[in-house]
Amino acid sequence: MRTIIFSITVLLGFATLVSATELPLPKGPVILKISGDIKHTNIDGAAHFDLPMMEALAGRQTVIETPWYSGTIFFDGPLISAILEAVGAGGDTLRVVALNDYAAEIPRSDVENYPVILATRIDGEVISVRDKGPAFVIYPFDIAPELYNEMIFSRSVWQVGAIEVF
Incomplete structure (x- = not known):
């Protein structure tokens, strides 16, 4: 009996470990793929996110002026730090890649x-x-106007489809 209880305990512990390192599968179109130094994956060793998965993460709303649009614009989305936490990211650098393969290191x-x-x-x-x-x-830019500069603009990738963590 002790062997059975021990075996069940070990299996439950393993199941918890597995579920803690895997993300749910996206149910809709994948809009973001994260690879590299990450612990939590869901497809082929990478983390794939659909829009509802991303919007379920801690986020922020901001109304700012940018060099890319006229006037003030209301932006909403998940904090990149929350995305990194969700995938168990390590590393010190993010390579953010646009759909047209433009990339910037952040x-x-x-x-x-x-x-x-x-x-x-x-x-x-x-x-x-x-x-x-x-x-x-x-x-x-609304709370840190010192970021409104060319270096940060070059890191402000649009049409993001992937992030590589290293």
Whole structure:
């Protein structure tokens, strides 16, 4: 009997460990793939997210002026730090890759020191690929105006489809 109880305890512990390292599968179209130094995956050793998965993470809303749009724009999306936490990311650098293969490296310290979001909505509407979607790196210019500079603009990738963590 002790052997059976021990075996069940070990199996339950293993099941908990497995479920803690796996993400749920996306149910809709995948809009973001994360690879590299991550612990929690769901498809082929990477983390794939659909829009509801991303919107379930801690996020931020901001109304800011940017060099890419006229006037002030309302952006909404998950904090990149929340995305990294969800995938159990290690590493110090994020390589953010757009659908057209443009890429920029973002120091992890940026997303730990500032509430940088991966915007999925503009003015309440899902961002279309035509309008710089499905996701757009948005720095918090509203609370950190010192970030409004060319270096940060180059890290503000739009049409984001993937993030590599290293």
